[in-house]
Amino acid sequence: xxxxxxxxxxRSFFIQALWNFERLQNLGFLFAxxxxxxxxxxxxxxxxKAYQGHLEYFNTQPYMVNWILGVAVAMEEENPQKVSSLKHxxxxxxxxxxxxxxxxxxxxxxxxxxMVFWGVLGLLQTPQALWLGLFLGLVLYNAPLLLMxxxxxxxxxxxxxxxxxxxxxxxxxxxTRWVRNLGFLVGICVCGLALAQHPEPFTVxxxxxxxxxxxxxxxxGFSTKTVLGYTVLLAIFLGSLGWV
Amino acid sequence: xxPSIEYLLVWLPLASSLSGxxxxxxxxxxxxxxxxxxxxxxxxxxxxxxxxxxMWLGALWExxxxxxxxxxxxxxxxxxxxTAVCVLCAVSPAQIEEVACVAWGMLAGILFRRxxxxxxxxxxxLNLRAERLLQGGKLxxxxxxxxxxxxxxxxxxxxxxxxxxxxxxxxxPPAWSLLPFGWQQGFHLIYSLLPFLGLAxxxxxxxxxxx
Numbered sequence: 001x002x003x004x005x006x007x008x009x010x011r012s013f014f015i016q017a018l019w020n021f022e023r024l025q026n027l028g029f030l031f032a033x034x035x036x037x038x039x040x041x042x043x044x045x046x047x048x049k050a051y052q053g054h055l056e057y058f059n060t061q062p063y064m065v066n067w068i069l070g071v072a073v074a075m076e077e078e079n080p081q082k083v084s085s086l087k088h089x090x091x092x093x094x095x096x097x098x099x100x101x102x103x104x105x106x107x108x109x110x111x112x113x114x115m116v117f118w119g120v121l122g123l124l125q126t127p128q129a130l131w132l133g134l135f136l137g138l139v140l141y142n143a144p145l146l147l148m149x150x151x152x153x154x155x156x157x158x159x160x161x162x163x164x165x166x167x168x169x170x171x172x173x174x175x176t177r178w179v180r181n182l183g184f185l186v187g188i189c190v191c192g193l194a195l196a197q198h199p200e201p202f203t204v205x206x207x208x209x210x211x212x213x214x215x216x217x218x219x220x221g222f223s224t225k226t227v228l229g230y231t232v233l234l235a236i237f238l239g240s241l242g243w244v
Numbered sequence: 245x246x247p248s249i250e251y252l253l254v255w256l257p258l259a260s261s262l263s264g265x266x267x268x269x270x271x272x273x274x275x276x277x278x279x280x281x282x283x284x285x286x287x288x289x290x291x292x293x294x295x296x297x298x299m300w301l302g303a304l305w306e307x308x309x310x311x312x313x314x315x316x317x318x319x320x321x322x323x324x325x326x327t328a329v330c331v332l333c334a335v336s337p338a339q340i341e342e343v344a345c346v347a348w349g350m351l352a353g354i355l356f357r358r359x360x361x362x363x364x365x366x367x368x369x370l371n372l373r374a375e376r377l378l379q380g381g382k383l384x385x386x387x388x389x390x391x392x393x394x395x396x397x398x399x400x401x402x403x404x405x406x407x408x409x410x411x412x413x414x415x416x417p418p419a420w421s422l423l424p425f426g427w428q429q430g431f432h433l434i435y436s437l438l439p440f441l442g443l444a445x446x447x448x449x450x451x452x453x454x455x
Contacts, residue, residue: 014273016275018367018389020364020368024317027371031387048381048383051378051384052375055371055374059316099315103313111306111310115303130290138278141276141277180450194439207436211440214441219452231437232431238430238433239428240424242429244429
């Protein structure tokens with residue numbers, strides 16, 4: 001059977017399009033699998049049964065779904081009974097890796113990079129600095145992501161069940177740590193740019209003091225909502241006393 | 245200054261539609277970062293001839309929502325809607341204080357989360373429909389459902405952003421003027437410190453948060 005790879009890959013971008021609280025990404029996954037299911041099981045009762053198998057609960061990080069799709073397509077051809085258990089076990093573990101890497105590290109890093117691009121391009125007085133910075137940031141975010149997603153699908157088709165070992169070799173937690181360290185450095189650059197907006201010594205001191213206080217509160221386990229709430233109360237209090 | 249008819253009938257609907265389209269990227273299609281505040285802020289700013297304000301507010305919202313992770317069933321306040329409403333109020337002819345726009349955007353983002361929960365709950369019914377169709381020997385029309393639900397969310401987002409921004413433009417200036425002067429100064433102080441709160445969240449995320 002010839003797998004309609006491109007079609008499945010493109011459909012993987014809709015994995016959360018029918019997200020529901022009952023079974024999360026099940027319908028999106030079924031939508032992505034549809035071309036493979038149609039190729040494996042031409043119309044008929046068997047085809048419907050294969051569809052029904054994919055209606056069960058499914059959830060993972062949306063960028064990591066291509067790994068699971070690759071394995072599921074390969075197994076659908078060889079051993080359809082195993083697809084369900086593989087989907088479940090891979091979905092949860094890949095979600096943990098993907099959430100930490102993409103949502104918790106890569107996306108914040110790229111967002112901060114856009115701010116640095118704006119700052120640097122602005123200082124260089126580049127025309128169209130806004131669009132150029134935005135374009136560079138979006139390419140930085142999406143280009144490796146698209147490549148990873150396509151490669152993930154291709155590799156998972158080949159590796160099948162051996163995928164778990166291969167993923168272990170890829171050392172995702174180490175990559176996450178690396179990206180986070182880089183993000184911390186880029187964050188310092190953004191902080192420098194923010195401080196340079198008002199370079200008066202008192203304002204710089206006040207802002208750095210506030211940053212240190214916010215960090216201390218977060219470190220102490222306070223939620224952002226609580227920190228913001230206390231800041232509002234304090235600012236109103238100081239304002240009422242005429243100390244602002 | 246109150247918004248003109250042209251603004252209300254052309255520019256605001258146009259900006260709301262654009263924001264609605266970009267909002268689809270947050271969950272339904274792609275997740276290419278197009279729905280992030282850092283993108284939507286400057287885009288709306290440029291549309292209304294205030295690119296720097298759009299950039300500033302977009303960057304501010306990005307920092308403030310950096311740690312919101314859409315993991316599993318958790319649904320953080322909608323950053324895209326919050327930014328859109330905030331920027332649309334800030335660039336409006338009503339000349340609203342930026343800090344008031346940020347607070348209004350925050351409220352809009354929190355309220356829109358309820359809309360999202362409602363939509364996702366409605367989508368639970370699709371599971372049953374799919375099962376019934378398959379039992380009857382028919383395949384569920386998934387592409388059609390995706391199109392319909394994207395359209396539904398797009399319309400809801402457009403309407404929400406339009407009316408939230410309009411309400412903000414009408415209500416925020418008198419509400420702000422009612423605040424005691426000291427409070428206004430306090431809010432200005434908070435506004436100047438918000439980027440540093442956002443940066444603290446970023447540092448915390450990169451250095452000390454788990455995962």
